Amino acid sequence: MRDGVFNLYKYWKNITKPTYYNVVSLPGESFEFELKALELEKEGEYMTLHMYEKLEKVHSKQKSVVEKSDLLSQTGVFYKNESLPPVSAFANAPTFAWADLCGNPTPKNVELFSNLMAKKSVLVITFADRFRRPAGMDKEVLAFGAVTYMRHKLSEMTFLFSEEYKCKTKGMPMVMMAFTNSKSLAGIVKKGSPVRSPLKGKAIGEQQVLFSEVLALINKGRSNEYIMSKLKLRKMELAGYKAARTRQIRGNARNMKRS
Secondary structure: OHHHHHHHHHHHHHHHOOOEEEEEEOOOOOOHHHHHHHHOOOOOOEEEEEEEOOOHHHHHHHHHHHHHOOOOOOOOEEEEOOOOOOHHHHOOOOEEEEEEOOOOOOHHHHOOOOOOOOOOOEEEEEEEOOOOOHHHOOHHHHHHOHHHHHHHHOOOOEEEEEEEEEOOOOOOEEEEEEEEOOHHHHHHHHOOOOOHHHHHOOOHHHHHHHHHHHHHHHHOOOOHHHHHHHHOOOHHHHHHHHHHHHHHHHHHHHHHHHO
16 A cells, blocks of 8 residues: 555656645654655755654654664654644645544544645545444444545545555555545546556556456456466555456446446
8 A cells, every 4th residue: 555655646746746845644663655755856856754653652663763764864854753733734835645544534533634735735544444433433424434524525625546455464444545636636547547547556548458457367267376477466456456346346236226
């Protein structure tokens, strides 16, 4: 999923070409995305990187990693032992914010996100997609789901895609969704599948051809190993295509019921 977010980040930079911009993240115990973003900073660009970690134990442990890194310890990079602030706090410049909360879309978490972002911004949100403690959840979130609720809440932004996956460590069902107020970025992504185009880093036309080839091999009953070998796919890439196929089947079934 970090690769997917980073590919979307590259789309955003190449299309919107920001000069002064913010990157906001919750790195947890991995600075992989943040380091890649810093490596893409070009001469004449001015990035401010805001990283947040509310758990003091994790922050203390990871602070030494930041201090030893030439990129993470440079001017304009901030690693704070604080909770993520509202996205409106970064409205001073175009912002790419990845709010990898992983927790439930509680009222407190949901209130962090609004349409109040600078132009040419992107917001990526990850939430749990199964709620163990529904008593602490907003009734509308429970009724309509996190993605539908956030699409309504962020109605002034363009919804790019949502992607379901499972947390690697605990196996918890998760959902990642992305929004933008950049018309140029939205236009590029919407020309192809909103899920596949940013997540795989390939040309949109190539995406559609490859997806068709994956479908054909699945329908022929080919094994995962055979498909990955023939089409030169990684395990996570194949999983993404199979998930897209499942959504397509469900969508077709719903349309048939309506008709």
